[in-house]
Amino acid sequence: MKAVLLFARHFDDRCLASTRAAFHRGASEHGLAGERLTDFLMAVNECVINVLAHGGGHGSLRLWREDDGLLCEVEDTGAGIPAPALAEGSLPPPGAPGGRGIWLMRRLADEVGFVTGPQGTIVRLRMRVEPARRPAIGSGNK
Numbered sequence: 001m002k003a004v005l006l007f008a009r010h011f012d013d014r015c016l017a018s019t020r021a022a023f024h025r026g027a028s029e030h031g032l033a034g035e036r037l038t039d040f041l042m043a044v045n046e047c048v049i050n051v052l053a054h055g056g057g058h059g060s061l062r063l064w065r066e067d068d069g070l071l072c073e074v075e076d077t078g079a080g081i082p083a084p085a086l087a088e089g090s091l092p093p094p095g096a097p098g099g100r101g102i103w104l105m106r107r108l109a110d111e112v113g114f115v116t117g118p119q120g121t122i123v124r125l126r127m128r129v130e131p132a133r134r135p136a137i138g139s140g141n142k
Helices: 013-029 034-054 100-108
Strands: 004-012 058-066 069-076 111-117 120-128
Touching: 004 013, 004 034, 013 034, 013 058, 013 069, 034 058, 034 069, 034 100, 034 120, 100 111
Parallel strands: none
Antiparallel strands: 004 058, 058 069, 069 120, 111 120
16 A cells, blocks of 8 residues: 555744644554653654754654554754764664764654755654554545
8 A cells, every 4th residue: 555644744943732732643543642742742753853953943844654554754954963973773872962862762752764965964764563453544544
């Protein structure tokens, strides 16, 4: 099945709460619940906060439904993520500046991918939905 766009929205610090609420609603209406929903929300929140702090202060968030899960894409127009920040490793030590957001995203979402450069960054986060929780497309969930 082809991915179905559930919503797309631009965000900045003035609409952060409504962006989080819309994402929560979309993810919960399309099969995530409990700890899986909380984990996905936290991963996406880390990404959005990074956009506000390091990616130009504004961005766009899109959520898709796929056969077996949800895909979120967060995009900004910042200067890109430095390669050392993307290196997979252990949790940065206490007192180290930064590095925890990407570390958390990788542990909370099932899959995380980065496309980054001087024109901006796109982060894709994916979370599988258990078969029993997948609503049928067109079942009235919006």
